[in-house]
Amino acid sequence: MGAKEHKANIKRMKELTAKIREADTAYYRDDKPIMTDRDYDALTDELKSLEQNTGLTLSGSPTQRVPGEILEELTPVRHTRPMLSADKTKSVDDLVKFAGTRDVVLSWKLDGLTLVLRYNYGRLQQAITRGREGIIGEDVTHTVRTFLNVPLTVPVREPFEVRGEGVISWANFKKINLSLEEPYSHPRNLAAGSVRKLDxxxxxxxxxxxxxxxxxxxxxxxxxxWQMDFMETNGFSVVSHVKLSRMDAASIKAAVEQMDPKHYGYPVDGLIMEYDDVSYGKSLGATGHHENRLIALKWQDELFETRFLGIELATTRTGMVSITGLFEPVGxxxxxVSRAYLHNLDIFDEFQFGVGDRIQVYKANMIIPQIARNDTQSNTFTLPMVCPCCGEPLAVRTTSGGTRQLFCENPHCTAKLVQKFDHFCEKTRMDIEGPSATTLEKFIGHGWIRNFGDLYDLEQYRDEIVSTEGFGEKSFERLQASIERSRNCTLAKFIAGLGIPMVGRHAGRDLDAYFQGSWDEFEAAIVSGFDFTQLPDFGETMHKNIYQWYQDAEEAKLWRPLLSKINFIKESSTMNTNYNTPFYxxxxxxxxxxxxxxxxxxxxxxLELGAKPASSVTKKTDYLIVGEKAGSKLTKAQQLGIKTLTEAEFEDMLAK
Incomplete structure (x- = not known):
C-alpha cells in the first residue's frame, strides 16, 4: 500500500467514525434515526475492513468499546527523556534571528495538557502527563483511551513515543461548560482536569x-x-504546521501574520518555530529549562483603556449565576468589545469596581475578552444579590476548588427549566426552530423568558438578543418567523409540548380527536373530573398524571400565560377510507x-392507513411492528399473544 493510499484510508476511517458516531447519537440519544440499519452496517463493515488493512484503530472508533475504568489514584511514571520547555519570546524579530538561513517549521503552540504516548508491539502501552519538572509524570492511560482520535493500535511494531497536546475545541468547550455546575474559564483547565479524572x-x-x-x-x-508525516501515517492527528524554506524576514513575518488564532478551532497561546533538520537541532543541546532546537512566540496582550459600567448576572440550569463585567465599547x-466574563465572586471582589472606573481590557490569546486591571478601584459598586430570572435572593457557595460562586437556590427558578422549554419547542411539539438548549439557557438566564408565553413576546428584547454571542439579526428573524407560525397549532401538538408525564404525541392525538381540537373542552373535562381511563390506551397512571399536572401551581405559571398567545386549529390528517386495508x-x-x-x-x-398508532402495548393492541433492538414491548406482546410483524411483513401486508 502506497503512502498516499494509506493517508487516504486514514482520512476515510475518521470520516466513517464521525458518521457512525453521529448516527449513534441520533438513534440512542435523540431517538431520531438518520440512516437505515443496512447503511449503518455498511459503514461499520467498511471501517472494520480499513482498520484491518491499515493496522490502525483509533480511540474514537465505534468498533472499540473502552471500559469505564475507575482508578483509586494516578500512578507516578518517570519519563524516558525529560520534557523540557521551549525558549520564549514576544518578538517576531527573534523568530527571524532564530531561523537565520535554515529551513524551519512553524506550528501552533496548543494550549492544553502536554502528554507523552508510549507504543510497543503496535499497541498503546501508556499515556503520561508532563508532571513535576518534566521528569515524573502521571499515568493517565485510562482516560486517554477515551479520546476521540488517539491510535490504540498502529502498524509499527518497534517501541516509540509521541509527544502532543490533549485539547478540547472551542465549540465543545462551550457546550460542555453549560452542563457543569462549576464552569471552567478556559479549555486548558477543562482539558487538564478531564485527563486527570480517576473515572x-x-x-x-x-x-x-x-x-x-x-x-x-x-x-x-x-x-x-518527515517526523510529522510518520506520525500522521500512523493515525495521529498532528498539529497544523508549515515549512519555511530559508525565507527572508518579510516572508517569515507574513507567515506569522497568516496564523490567526481567531480562525483556529482549538485553544492556542502562541506559535512554535523549530529547525527542520533534526540532527542540527539536537546538536544545539539544551539548558536546564528548554531545548535550543525550538522557540515559542507568545502573543503580547495589548491593553485598551475603557470605563466600567456595571455587571450582568445570568442564571444557568444548574442554579449557578455567572458574572459578566460591562464596560464602554472599545475596538x-x-x-x-463591551463585556468580559469574570468567572467567580472572588475575581469580582479583587477588582473593587465602581461605575466610571478606568479599567484596562484585552483579548487573552487574541480571542477571549478579559479585564486586566482596575486603575481606579473606587470599590463603590454593589453586586445585586437577587436572581435575574426569578428575583429570589442569591446564596454564596464555596466550590470544591475553593472559589466562591453565586447560586440561585430556588427549586422553581425558571432558569432550571431549560429542558422543559427545549421539549416545548421540539419539531414534533410546537415546532419552534432556532432556540437550542444553549440559546434557551441564555434567554432564560437573562430573564427574557420566564414562561412559555414569553416566547411570543421576544420582540421587546430584540436589541439585547441580536447582540448576544452566536445570535444576530438573521437568526432573530428566523426565530420570530418560526414563533409566529407556531401561534396556530393543534391541540395534539400543544398537549405534547406541555410535558405532562407519559402524555406525549400519541396521547395528544387521542385527546385532540376526543375533544375535537378544543382546549376549552379538554380543560372543562378536567375541572369536571373526567375519567381519562375510558379513552383508548389511557391507563390509571396517565389519568393521575394529567390531574397532578393541572393542579400544580408552579406548572400552571409556566403554561397558562401561553393560552392568550396561540390559536387552536383542527388537526388535519389524510386517513385512508378504504375499509379493505388490513390496518384500518x-x-x-x-x-x-x-x-x-x-x-x-x-x-x-x-394514520394514513386509518390505523390507531399507540405508544404502549395493551390487550387492545392488534399488531406490534418489531424493529432492531426491540425491548420490553416485544416481551409484553408475546405474553399477551399479540400478533407481531417484522418491517418486511408489515410492508408485505400493505402490498397485498
Missing part, C-alpha cells in the same frame, strides 16, 4: 482530542516534516429501530 467514563464525556507535535524516540527520521482587533381501525404499536421509517414516519404512515 474514565466521566473523562469520555469531555470530547478530548490529541494532537501530536513531536516524535520523542529517535527513529532516524532526518527532518521534522480590539477590529471588533467592538386497528391499534398498532411500533418498537425498535426500523430501516425505512423514523419514529414519526411510522406513526404518520399508520
Amino acid at each position: 474514565a467514563a466521566e473523562a469520555g464525556k469531555r470530547f478530548l482530542e490529541f494532537f501530536a507535535f513531536d516524535l520523542v524516540t529517535d527513529l532516524k527520521i532526518q527532518t521534522k516534516c 480590539i482587533d477590529g471588533t467592538a 381501525g386497528k391499534t398498532v404499536v411500533a418498537t425498535g429501530k426500523l430501516k425505512n421509517y423514523t419514529r414519526d414516519g411510522i406513526q404518520m404512515k399508520l
Whole structure:
C-alpha cells in the first residue's frame, strides 16, 4: 500500500467514525434515526475492513468499546527523556534571528495538557502527563483511551513515543461548560482536569482530542516534516504546521501574520518555530529549562483603556449565576468589545469596581475578552444579590476548588427549566426552530423568558438578543418567523409540548380527536373530573398524571400565560377510507429501530392507513411492528399473544 493510499484510508476511517458516531447519537440519544440499519452496517463493515488493512484503530472508533475504568489514584511514571520547555519570546524579530538561513517549521503552540504516548508491539502501552519538572509524570492511560482520535493500535511494531497536546475545541468547550455546575474559564483547565479524572467514563464525556507535535524516540527520521508525516501515517492527528524554506524576514513575518488564532478551532497561546533538520537541532543541546532546537512566540496582550459600567448576572440550569463585567465599547482587533466574563465572586471582589472606573481590557490569546486591571478601584459598586430570572435572593457557595460562586437556590427558578422549554419547542411539539438548549439557557438566564408565553413576546428584547454571542439579526428573524407560525397549532401538538408525564404525541392525538381540537373542552373535562381511563390506551397512571399536572401551581405559571398567545386549529390528517386495508381501525404499536421509517414516519404512515398508532402495548393492541433492538414491548406482546410483524411483513401486508 502506497503512502498516499494509506493517508487516504486514514482520512476515510475518521470520516466513517464521525458518521457512525453521529448516527449513534441520533438513534440512542435523540431517538431520531438518520440512516437505515443496512447503511449503518455498511459503514461499520467498511471501517472494520480499513482498520484491518491499515493496522490502525483509533480511540474514537465505534468498533472499540473502552471500559469505564475507575482508578483509586494516578500512578507516578518517570519519563524516558525529560520534557523540557521551549525558549520564549514576544518578538517576531527573534523568530527571524532564530531561523537565520535554515529551513524551519512553524506550528501552533496548543494550549492544553502536554502528554507523552508510549507504543510497543503496535499497541498503546501508556499515556503520561508532563508532571513535576518534566521528569515524573502521571499515568493517565485510562482516560486517554477515551479520546476521540488517539491510535490504540498502529502498524509499527518497534517501541516509540509521541509527544502532543490533549485539547478540547472551542465549540465543545462551550457546550460542555453549560452542563457543569462549576464552569471552567478556559479549555486548558477543562482539558487538564478531564485527563486527570480517576473515572474514565466521566473523562469520555469531555470530547478530548490529541494532537501530536513531536516524535520523542529517535527513529532516524532526518527532518521534522518527515517526523510529522510518520506520525500522521500512523493515525495521529498532528498539529497544523508549515515549512519555511530559508525565507527572508518579510516572508517569515507574513507567515506569522497568516496564523490567526481567531480562525483556529482549538485553544492556542502562541506559535512554535523549530529547525527542520533534526540532527542540527539536537546538536544545539539544551539548558536546564528548554531545548535550543525550538522557540515559542507568545502573543503580547495589548491593553485598551475603557470605563466600567456595571455587571450582568445570568442564571444557568444548574442554579449557578455567572458574572459578566460591562464596560464602554472599545475596538480590539477590529471588533467592538463591551463585556468580559469574570468567572467567580472572588475575581469580582479583587477588582473593587465602581461605575466610571478606568479599567484596562484585552483579548487573552487574541480571542477571549478579559479585564486586566482596575486603575481606579473606587470599590463603590454593589453586586445585586437577587436572581435575574426569578428575583429570589442569591446564596454564596464555596466550590470544591475553593472559589466562591453565586447560586440561585430556588427549586422553581425558571432558569432550571431549560429542558422543559427545549421539549416545548421540539419539531414534533410546537415546532419552534432556532432556540437550542444553549440559546434557551441564555434567554432564560437573562430573564427574557420566564414562561412559555414569553416566547411570543421576544420582540421587546430584540436589541439585547441580536447582540448576544452566536445570535444576530438573521437568526432573530428566523426565530420570530418560526414563533409566529407556531401561534396556530393543534391541540395534539400543544398537549405534547406541555410535558405532562407519559402524555406525549400519541396521547395528544387521542385527546385532540376526543375533544375535537378544543382546549376549552379538554380543560372543562378536567375541572369536571373526567375519567381519562375510558379513552383508548389511557391507563390509571396517565389519568393521575394529567390531574397532578393541572393542579400544580408552579406548572400552571409556566403554561397558562401561553393560552392568550396561540390559536387552536383542527388537526388535519389524510386517513385512508378504504375499509379493505388490513390496518384500518386497528391499534398498532411500533418498537425498535426500523430501516425505512423514523419514529414519526411510522406513526404518520399508520394514520394514513386509518390505523390507531399507540405508544404502549395493551390487550387492545392488534399488531406490534418489531424493529432492531426491540425491548420490553416485544416481551409484553408475546405474553399477551399479540400478533407481531417484522418491517418486511408489515410492508408485505400493505402490498397485498
